[in-house]
Amino acid sequence: MSKTAIITGGGSGLGQSTAVRMAQDGINIAVVDVSEKGGNETVELVKAAGADAIFIEADVSKAEEVKNYVDKTVEHFGSIDYFFNNAGISGSGKYFLETEIKEIEQIVGINLLGALYGLRYVAEVMLKNGGGSIVNTASSAGVIGQDAVVTYSATKHGIVGMTKSLVAEYAKDGLRVNAVAPGPTETPMVKKFFADNPEMKENATGGIPQKRLGTPEEVAELVTFLLTSKAQYINGEVIRIDGGFTSTK
Ligand SMILES: NC(=O)c1ccc[n+]([C@@H]2O[C@H](COP(=O)([O-])OP(=O)(O)OC[C@H]3O[C@@H](n4cnc5c(N)ncnc54)[C@H](O)[C@@H]3O)[C@@H](O)[C@H]2O)c1
Numbered sequence: 001m002s003k004t005a006i007i008t009g010g011g012s013g014l015g016q017s018t019a020v021r022m023a024q025d026g027i028n029i030a031v032v033d034v035s036e037k038g039g040n041e042t043v044e045l046v047k048a049a050g051a052d053a054i055f056i057e058a059d060v061s062k063a064e065e066v067k068n069y070v071d072k073t074v075e076h077f078g079s080i081d082y083f084f085n086n087a088g089i090s091g092s093g094k095y096f097l098e099t100e101i102k103e104i105e106q107i108v109g110i111n112l113l114g115a116l117y118g119l120r121y122v123a124e125v126m127l128k129n130g131g132g133s134i135v136n137t138a139s140s141a142g143v144i145g146q147d148a149v150v151t152y153s154a155t156k157h158g159i160v161g162m163t164k165s166l167v168a169e170y171a172k173d174g175l176r177v178n179a180v181a182p183g184p185t186e187t188p189m190v191k192k193f194f195a196d197n198p199e200m201k202e203n204a205t206g207g208i209p210q211k212r213l214g215t216p217e218e219v220a221e222l223v224t225f226l227l228t229s230k231a232q233y234i235n236g237e238v239i240r241i242d243g244g245f246t247s248t249k
Contacts, residue, residue, distance in 0.1 A: 002052070002171065003178045004077040005227065006030045006069065008060055008173075009087030011038025013187030014137065014228035017216035018084055018223045025228060027082065030073040034087075052077075059086045060114030061106075071119040082227040085115050085157045086103045086137040090189055093197045096150040113156035116162060123166065123175060132172020133136050133227045138181040138240050144249045148200070156181075160238050167236035176235045178226045179219055180185060183242025185214035210243030 005022055008223075009015040011033030019029045023046040031046070031053055033039040039055035046053035056072050058065040073080055091103055094159045115136055126132030142156030163179040184204045186188055188211070194201035205211060211217050223242050226234065240246050 002026060002028050002077075003081040003228070004028045004030065004073065004079055004192055005082035005084060006073050006080055006122060007084040007086060008032040008069075008114070009137075010042050010084075011035045011040075011055075014182070014185065014216050014219050014223075015086045015190055016042045018086070018222040019053070020045050020049050021217070021220040022226050022228070023047075023051035023053070023083070025224065026051055027228065028052040028077050029079065030069065030080075032058050032060070032069045032087070034059050037082045047051070051232060059110075059170060060177060061109035063094065063113075066114070066117040067121050070118075070125060072074045073204045074125060079121055080122055081132055083118065083126075083132065083134045084137070084227065085118045085134060086125055087114055088137060090151070090193050091152050091195060093148045095202065098238075099136055099151065101189050108150045108155055111152065115143045115155075115159055119162060119166060119177075123170065126175060128175050131176075132176070133176045134166075135177075135223050135226050136177070138163070138179040138238060139179055140240070140246050142179070143181050143238065143240060144246050145174070148197075148240065151180060163238060164236045171235050176232070178234060179238045180219060181238050181240045181242065181246070182214055182219050183240070183245040185216060187216050208243045208245045209248055211244065214241060214243060218223075226248075 010031035138157040138159040139151040
């Protein structure tokens with residue numbers, strides 16, 4: 001029987017690339033996003049790659065909408081085998097004391113609470129069915145300190161914490177939970193961030209030993225490996241995919 005994955009933030013960037021990559025392996029995808037346009041685009045790409053897909057509109061910072069995307073996926077596909085808990089925003093890139101409280105609440109709401117709500121409801125379904133595999137999207141900013149991303153960094157360090165601690169509770173019941181920590185990767189989010197803050201692009205690329213940004217396809221390959229391969233003994237791991245960026249810090 002076909003396997004099913006939920007991908008949040010599936011309408012763009014890392015989520016969209018991963019949806020297409022997993023579809024090439026015949027995995028059905030529930031594409032979750034606030035953007036109907038992006039979500040529907042991914043559904044079409046998944047179908048063109050030969051798998052089935054549905055779009056579920058949800059704002060992951062709202063617990064009831066998270067419960068709804070989980071329920072709808074089970075209703076439609078019957079199970080959840082894989083979960084790419086990925087939706088996130090970068091914020092404005094302002095220094096911390098120039099950041100509005102509203103922006104702090106928004107970043108925490110989406111990146112941290114949204115990820116926790118997803119884990120809360122998805123893990124419940126997976127554990128009822130004997131287990132499953134999850135990848136959370138952290139960031140280089142989740143493993144090192146950087147300026148102009150204090151709130152973002154707090155949420156991504158939080159992703160690392162929830163990844164490790166969930167394993168401590170539920171690995172024995174068949175749950176695998178890992179995180180990926182991409183460095184700057186050429187997605188729409190990063191393109192916009194660097195367009196708004198051009199001086200940071202030069203800093204970012206110059207500081208990467210491989211002297212280039214990552215690609216969404218490279219991250220999609222890693223996520224697919226962690227979720228679906230026979231590497232069933234990798235658990236609670238945070239895998240950096242950043243051209244050597246954080247290894248030199
Ligand atoms: N691109 C990078 O360089 C990079 C590096 C490290 C980590 N990340 C992380 O990767 C993840 C994906 O980012 P991306 O680069 O693909 O960005 P992106 O902007 O291309 O895609 C993010 C998607 O999430 C959706 N989204 C935003 N808020 C949402 C919400 N409240 N509910 C549901 N969906 C929502 C957007 O509509 C969009 O489709 C994020 O968690 C980001 O922090 C990205």
